[in-house]
Amino acid sequence: MNAPQETPLASRLSEALGDAYTIEGEIGRGGMGVVYRARDERLQRRVAIKVLPPELAFQDEIRQRFIREAQTAAKLSHPHIVPIHGVSEGAGLVYFVMGLVDGESLGARIKRRGHLPDEEVRRIMKETADALSAAHAFSVVHRDIKPDNILLEGTRGRVMVTDFGIAKALSGAGSGATLTGAGVAIGTPAYMSPEQAAGEREIDGRSDVYSLGIVAYQMVTGELPFQAPTVAGILMKQITEAAPLVTLTRPDVPEDLALAISRCLEKDPENRWPTADALRRALETRTVTGYRPTGTGWKAGRTASRTASSRGATSERPLRPLAGSLPARRSERALARRDGRSLRDRESRWDADKNAKNRPPVDTGEPAVVQKTRAIFARWAAVSGGCLLLNVATGIGDPWFLFVAGGMGIPLLRSYATLWQSGYSWRDVLSRPAAHDSAETKLTTSGGKLPRLLPAPTSADYGLGLPQIQQL
Template identity: 40%
Template structure:
């Protein structure tokens, strides 16, 4: 088989009980698609053909980011086919087989998408009735889910009478839906509504979470009994890292009675979104975290330390640059002063024979200048490059080796090197080379660093203390609220929290009181008013806000 209608058929990419799936090409729009064709042995049964093509009438109505799109449906040369979107990815069944259970965050992210797709289908009157891992394709590197294969979907808008006729056609042994993931009402051959899909979704989420099917029995009869009457292994016994909220969602989805499940796929999606947000917020928090007062103080201290570190670094760098500029200016002035004072004597010696030249005054001046505390090197060379005066007398008479251009200033780790040309009456008579030490500057910088570090440490400690005591102020009412909630969870609703707060905590206390009142009223509709204040809350009653007494 190389062609069906206008589609060129490629390699087989999937196979099911009713159909085979091939990769195909639509030349009219130059698009790669997937084409599903009914198995040859089933093409002679009109009812099977009708059921097969019903997928197009169901899924063809749906255009959703997480539902595989149906492009075309028809028959060509007696071969029923459905042309659909080609989704490049693996089925959830394949992923679970190769990878095992998924992380909680991935389970929630994919479940939100599947629930959203089901909500869209249900709002358009389509019940899938065959939610299972092999009908969910995972794309985009595991980040996106696509729901497909509405082959046994029922269209709600057909009407109740026609739906009953559809159900009556199903006899024992021909239950529609994959047995391992079908709902109890499907297992017993009863009419189903959208809540059947929610049970199947719960089975899929359970398997993604635990890594094993919720109902692992073998054989159709045993499996039907297990689904209708049995319960899956509790998740907390199978794994230890499943959040309590997700366990609640799965348990509610797997309720035997449809009335005990969520009312809609939209409700499932919304609660899963909240759980996903909670998991993402706590992603980097260890299971046994620090107390809030400790975390808040550490966070504030760390933030202050980073801010102060950047600020102090900037200040020290600016100060260092400014001090170096000042020191370089001072060194340049001193070198120029020496050059001016030796200029007259060097000019006189330049006009004399070498034997008559007198360099003792120049040496005396050089020694006097070198006696300054910061001068680490001083040499005076004549125009011929011979050193005539130096702080180190051993250098006198030797050749001067220039280190850089004349009239240059070089900043180094050991000091500031300044060279100046000796000029007199517009002529050059030699060079002065001087190195000024930077010990005083480095000492000043170290003192500044110590002082700024001490100041920064003081500020960080103050910020940490403020954060700690602020958190303690917040922790106290939260502990009271937690104790009150624990009392309510234990069945005690005969108390209220009284307070004088007008902030967010006060609003939280008021909401708690309203909740307890509603719980009491739901238990005893004839009861009104508030109960006594629990001693466990230890919150002083405001004289201006007396508690209401219970009406007998």
């Protein structure tokens, strides 16, 4: 018996498999389980066997969901999807048998080579999108597209996508429990779509398109678009920050490829590619029409891409009217008018922004320490509140938002100490400041004239208190 079979998990799996399969060794492991290389004794072929983590397999509801999703994924038959031969359970384990891919994962290739050539990126994106399109046609959403789940077979590196439906099977039950609550993260935060990061349970194929965009960005640049020291930080960036353009790091990338990746990474699913097949067709025809990135840096990226295209990058573009023809002259005049208006609009905005920056700060009459403490408190409340909502959405079992609130609370406590020493309190911070443009209120009569003086006080009215009465 081989060494992997001597481990407790391998021994239990060997017991469950019986004489049908012989385990030859471990291929890899992760949050979704352990994968072994095995030999199918009946059909005389090598296969891969993936085992659900034992700490999850004992939960009946998750086990049934895993089997059901694996059965659905087994119906997928496509040249770029790893086939599932069967799913079963035994000896307290749940496992499924799938085709063995002779090659390496995309993750291993990126780690070994850094960024990949543009045409290889295009091919891998196109073949992966083709696999996703076939799965989405059966209402199967992958939910965990990442380089480790994209296998490259043989010397050509044919794409084979694996682990369809597993993330959904492990995403919890209708009671609202999630696998995150059980201590295991669902999906991979660095590749999650904003709707996944926000904890939305109902997602569609456009979530996979976003994840494929993250993978494509990493293939082109050799790095991830969103990085942070904590999982919470990555999830927050996935939800709130616009993805940087690949041309800011790789200005030589063909324009159509850069636009295709940017459209995958739109935060709003409505702005992404409507289907994976639409993405595949755009990559195939090398045309991306009717789209401009909503993020920043597009002008610089576009200029760099056009320069790269002039150096030899192939890119199909819509035909323009023949120079000198009437349609061409009309088009040129229309573009000139549009560019003139755009330039004037931009100059007006720049002037307004410049004037706003040069305008002296408004004196509200409040002490500077009160204003500073209020600003710090507002920032602390906004960030801590957002993290709390995100923590609740992803499972409150691990209250990581307290670390964020505590860390940001240190400057707030320091500012409050200064506030207290100056003789102010939280009431001054939380009270609404007076509007800086509020007009002074003066006492006048209905006719707008100053009020007449009151009659002089007499001893008949005020007695002994007359000396203390003064006319205002």
